[in-house]
Amino acid sequence: MNLWKKFDASFKENASANAFCIGGKFYSYNEFVEYISGSQQLLQKNIGQSTGQTVGVICNDTIETFAAIFAIWFSGCCFVPLHPLHPTIVNNEKIEQSGARFIFDSEMNQSPSDLQAKHICNKEIKSTEPLIITQEMERAYILFTSGSTGKPKGVPINLKNLTAFAEGFLELYPDLTSEDRFLQTYDLTSDAAFTGYLIPLFLGATVYTIPSGSFKYLTIVKILQEQQITFTKFTPSILNYLRPYFKSMRFDSLKHSHFGGEALSYDLVAEWAKCVPNAEISNGYGPTETTVTCTIHRANIDQLNEHVYNGIVSIGKPFKEVKILIVDENDRIVPDGEKGELCIGGSQVMDGYLNVFHDDRNPFFVTENTQERYYRSGDLAFKNSQGDLFFCGRKDDQLKISGYRVEPAEIEFAVGNVANGLKSKAFGFRNKGGTESIVVFIEKFDEEPEKLKDKLRTLLPSALIPEKVISIRQFPINMNGKVDKSVLFEEYSTQIYG
Amino acid sequence: MSRQQIFDGIEAIAKKIFGDGTIITEETTSADIEKWDSMNHVILIATIEKEFVVTFDIMEIIGITKFGDFVDLIEKKQDQCK
Numbered sequence: 001m002n003l004w005k006k007f008d009a010s011f012k013e014n015a016s017a018n019a020f021c022i023g024g025k026f027y028s029y030n031e032f033v034e035y036i037s038g039s040q041q042l043l044q045k046n047i048g049q050s051t052g053q054t055v056g057v058i059c060n061d062t063i064e065t066f067a068a069i070f071a072i073w074f075s076g077c078c079f080v081p082l083h084p085l086h087p088t089i090v091n092n093e094k095i096e097q098s099g100a101r102f103i104f105d106s107e108m109n110q111s112p113s114d115l116q117a118k119h120i121c122n123k124e125i126k127s128t129e130p131l132i133i134t135q136e137m138e139r140a141y142i143l144f145t146s147g148s149t150g151k152p153k154g155v156p157i158n159l160k161n162l163t164a165f166a167e168g169f170l171e172l173y174p175d176l177t178s179e180d181r182f183l184q185t186y187d188l189t190s191d192a193a194f195t196g197y198l199i200p201l202f203l204g205a206t207v208y209t210i211p212s213g214s215f216k217y218l219t220i221v222k223i224l225q226e227q228q229i230t231f232t233k234f235t236p237s238i239l240n241y242l243r244p245y246f247k248s249m250r251f252d253s254l255k256h257s258h259f260g261g262e263a264l265s266y267d268l269v270a271e272w273a274k275c276v277p278n279a280e281i282s283n284g285y286g287p288t289e290t291t292v293t294c295t296i297h298r299a300n301i302d303q304l305n306e307h308v309y310n311g312i313v314s315i316g317k318p319f320k321e322v323k324i325l326i327v328d329e330n331d332r333i334v335p336d337g338e339k340g341e342l343c344i345g346g347s348q349v350m351d352g353y354l355n356v357f358h359d360d361r362n363p364f365f366v367t368e369n370t371q372e373r374y375y376r377s378g379d380l381a382f383k384n385s386q387g388d389l390f391f392c393g394r395k396d397d398q399l400k401i402s403g404y405r406v407e408p409a410e411i412e413f414a415v416g417n418v419a420n421g422l423k424s425k426a427f428g429f430r431n432k433g434g435t436e437s438i439v440v441f442i443e444k445f446d447e448e449p450e451k452l453k454d455k456l457r458t459l460l461p462s463a464l465i466p467e468k469v470i471s472i473r474q475f476p477i478n479m480n481g482k483v484d485k486s487v488l489f490e491e492y493s494t495q496i497y498g
Numbered sequence: 499m500s501r502q503q504i505f506d507g508i509e510a511i512a513k514k515i516f517g518d519g520t521i522i523t524e525e526t527t528s529a530d531i532e533k534w535d536s537m538n539h540v541i542l543i544a545t546i547e548k549e550f551v552v553t554f555d556i557m558e559i560i561g562i563t564k565f566g567d568f569v570d571l572i573e574k575k576q577d578q579c580k
Contacts, residue, residue, distance in 0.1 A: 213529070215536050222560050241540055248555035474537045 003163045004074055004133050007202060014178055014204030020063055021208045021227065027063050029204065031126075035067035036074065038125035039104065040132065043071050046102050046120060051076030051134050054142065056095055056103035056117060058084050059188035061212045064106035064122045066197065072104075076134030078156070079141045081189040084212075088114045090152070097154050097354055098142050142354060143191050145288050154354025155288045157191075162198075164347035165291040168319030169199060172296060175255070176231065178204035183223055183232040185210055191292045192260050195233050195284075205231075217241035224251045233258035233284070237477050239268050240423055240443070249275040260284035260293060262482050263391055263409065264313040266305060267421045273301035285315035285391060287377050289363065291348040294322045295389055309382075309390040311413040317387055321347040325374055326383055331365050334382075339392055342381040343374040350375070380407070399428040401436055401463045411456075411464055415440055418455035419447070423475065425483055429496055431467060438466040439496050441488055445471040470495050499576060504550070504569050511545045512565065524566030546572075 011019075011029045019032040027035075047053050055072045059065050059081045072079045080098045082091045084107065095103070095117050103117045140162045144152035170176070176199070184196030184207050197207045208227055210219050217238050223229060229251070236259055242249070257272070257279040264283045273281060280300055284293035297307060297316025307314035318324045323345040326334050334340040343365070353363070366373050380392040392407055399406040408426035415424040424442040431437040445452075449469035456465055476487040489496065499507075509522045516522075516533045528534040534542075546568055547553055552575045554562075562568060 215528070215539050217536060218539075218556075218560050221556055225557075241536060242556075244540075244544070245556035245559065248557070473541050476537060 002135055003159060003166060004135070004137075007070070008074070008131060008133050010202055010204045017178060017204060018206045019201065020066065021206060022061060022063055023209075023211050026206075032063065032067065033131060034126040034128060035063050035122075036070045037127040037129050037131055039064065039067045039071035039120075039122045040075055041127050041129060042120050042122055042125060043075055043077070043102070043104075044132075046118065047075075047077070051137055052078070052139070053102075054078045054080055054098045054100045054139075056080045056082050056091075056098070056100040057188075058082050058091075058103060058105040058107070060084055060105070060107045061209050062106045062123075064125065065104070065188070066207075068104035068106070068120075068122055073137075073140065074131055074133050076137040078137075078139040081141070081143065083187065083189045086189075092116050093152055094142075094144050094154075097144075097152070143189070143288050155350055156352075156354050157291050157350055161291040161348050161350060162194075164321040165194070165293065165319070166198065166202060168321055168348070169195070169293065170202070171320055172298070173199075173256070176203055176205070180205040180230045180255075181208060181227055181253075182206065183208045183210075183220065183227075183229045185216065185220055185232065185234040185238070186261075190261075191286075191288050192233065192235075194292045195258070195260070200231075221245075221249060224254065228253035230254060231256045231258070233260055235259070235261040235482060236264045236268060237262060237475070237482065239272050240475070243268065243271065246271050246275055251276050252278055254279040256280055256282065258282045258284060260286070263393075265416075265423070266308040266311055266313050267416065268423075269313060270301060270304065273304075281313075283313045283315055285389070286348075287344070287375070287379075289350045289375050290322070290344045290377075291350070294319050294344055294346075294348050295324065297388065307388055307390075310392070310407075310409045311416055312391060312409060314388045315381070315391050316389060318344075318346075318389075319348065323372065323374075324383070324389065325367070326381055336383050336385050339380050339382045341395055342377045342379045342389070342391075344377060345372050345374040349373070397427070399436060399438065401428075401438065406438070406464055411438065411440060411460065411466065414456055414459040414464075415442060415452070417459060419445060419452060425475065425485075425488070426466060427485060427489075429468075429489075432497065437468070438464070439468040439470060440466040441470050441472050441475070441492070443472060443475060445469070468496055499572075501569060501573060504572050505565070507549060508546060508565055508568050508572075511549060512542065515542055515545070522565055524569060525564055527564045 011033050015030040018026045019029045020027045055077050057068045069079050080100050100117050104120050106123045139156050140159045142154050142156045182200040186193040200207045254276045257276050282298040285295045286293040295315045295318045297314040325343045326340040328334050328340050364373050378395045381389050393409045411426040412424045422442050426440045429439050476484040478484040512522050516531050
C-alpha cells in the first residue's frame with residue numbers, strides 16, 4: 001500500500017470527525033487537512049518541487065506540529081523531530097547530522113538565529129489548496145538515539161519500514177476503528193509516539209495529546225477519565241507514579257492498555273488491570289532501529305501470569321513482517337529456552353545508521369544459510385516452546401561477578417519478592433577495592449539493608465547478593481519515561497562509592 | 499487547625515523538598531518552582547498526607563495546581579471529621 005495515499009483517503013473519509021484534541025480544543029480532519037495544506041504551501045515555497053529533502057520540526061504540542069510532519073511526508077521529504085526544550089547544541093547536532101536545511105516551528109521557542117537551519121513559522125497557517133501527495137520517497141524520518149561515542153546516533157527509517165510497522169500493528173488490532181479515542185503520551189522525538197498518532201490518523205480516529213508543562217501522569221488520568229479514552233500506550237514507569245492511587249481509579253472505557261519502552265512488571269500491571277476492567281493489556285517491544293514496535297504480547301489479565309519471567313511480562317511474538325533470531329556470542333541460534341542476544345530481521349529493520357563512527361561495531365549480521373540480514377538489539381532474551389519471547393535485560397547491563405554472569409532483572413525480581421513488591425533497580429559498579437560489585441536501589445524501602453541481604457541469601461546465589469542497598473524516595477525518570485541511571489549514580493555517588 | 503497553621507505546615511514541608519530559600523505563598527504553582535517536577539510532586543503529596551494524617555484521592559490530586567489548593571483540601575477534610 002502507499003501509506004500516504006491511505007492517510008489522505010482516511011482524512012477525506014472522516015472529514016467532519018475529530019482528528020485531534022490538543023489542549024482541550026478539537027480539530028476536525030477537515031481543519032487538519034487545511035493546516036497540512038498551509039504547511040505544504042510554505043514548504044514548497046522554500047524547497048520547490050524537490051523531494052527527498054530532510055526537514056526538521058520543533059515538536060510543540062500544537063496542531064501545526066502534526067500538520068508540518070504530514071506536509072513533509074506528503075511532499076516526499078524526510079522528517080526529523082527536534083525537542084523544543086532540548087539544548088540548542090543538541091538540536092544543532094541533529095540538524096547537522098541529518099542535513100536539514102529547514103525547520104518548522106509553530107511556537108518559535110528557540111531563537112531561530114541559534115539554530116543552523118532556516119525557520120519556517122507555520123503558526124496559524126492554513127490553506128484550502130488541495131494536498132499534493134508525492135509517491136516518490138524513500139526516507140520517512142530520522143530519530144536520534146544516544147550513541148556510545150557520546151554523539152547522538154541518527155536512525156533513518158524508510159517508508160517501507162513504517163508501512164510494514166503500520167500493517168503489522170493494524171493486523172493485530174482489527175477491532176480498532178474511527179470511533180476510537182487514542183491518548184498520545186510520548187514525546188514526539190521518541191518513536192513510541194507514532195503508535196499514539198499515526199495509527200489513529202490512519203483509522204480516522206481521534207488523537208488526544210498531553211499538554212506540555214503538566215504533570216504527565218496526572219494529566220493521563222484526567223484525560224483517560226474525562227475523554228473516555230479507548231486506547232493508550234505509556235511506559236510502565238507512569239504506573240509507578242499512579243500506584244498509590246490505583247484504588248481510586250477506574251477507566252471503564254479503555255479497551256487497550258498498551259505498554260512499551262521498558263520492562264513491564266507483572267505485579268504492577270496486575271494491580272493496574274483492576275483499574276481498567278474492560279481493557280486488554282499488551283506489552284510491546286522494539287528498538288528504534290526496527291520501527292516503533294516489532295513484537296507484542298497481548299492478553300487479558302487472567303492469562304498474563306502464564307507469560308512472565310523474573311517478574312517481567314513477555315514481549316510476545318513478532319509482527320507479520322518481522323523475523324526473530326536468538327543467537328549466542330558466535331551468532332549461532334540457541335535452542336528454545338536458552339538465553340541469547342535478540343536479533344531482528346525483516347521489513348521493519350532500518351538500512352543502517354545515518355553516520356557510522358569509526359569505533360562503532362557493525363549492528364548487523366547476515367545468516368550464512370539464507371543470507372538474511374539481522375539487527376543485533378543488544379538485548380538478552382529467550383523464546384519458549386510456544387514462540388513467546390521473554391526479555392531478560394540489556395546485554396551491556398549483564399554483569400560478571402566473581403566469574404558468574406549476573407542479570408540485574410534476576411536480582412530485582414528477588415528483591416521484589418522479599419521487599420513486598422517494592423520497585424528496585426540493580427546495577428554494576430566498581431567498588432573501592434576495584435572489583436565489580438552490585439548496587440540495588442529500592443523505592444521507599446525502610447528496612448535495614450543487612451536484613452534484606454539475609455533474605456536475599458535464601459533466594460539467590462552469593463554472587464548475586466548486592467554489596468550496596470540504597471533506599472530512594474522515587475526513581476528519577478528521563479525524558480522518555482525510563483529510569484535515569486546517570487541521575488541515580490550522580491545523586492547517590494557517596495553512598496555507592498563511599 | 500487554622501488555615502494559617504495548615505499553610506505553615508505545608509510551607510515547612512515544601513521548603514524541605516524544594517530548598518529553604520524557596521518563596522511559597524498560597525498562589526505559588528509548580529511553574530514558579532523549578533524543582534517542582536513529577537517526582538517531587540509525588541514526594542510532596544506523600545509527605546503532606548503523612549504529616550496531616552489525610553489521604554487524597556486521585557481526582558483531588560489532579561485538582562491541585564497551587565499550594566492554596568492543598569490548604570483548601572486539608573481544611574475540607576478537617577471539616578468532614580468534625
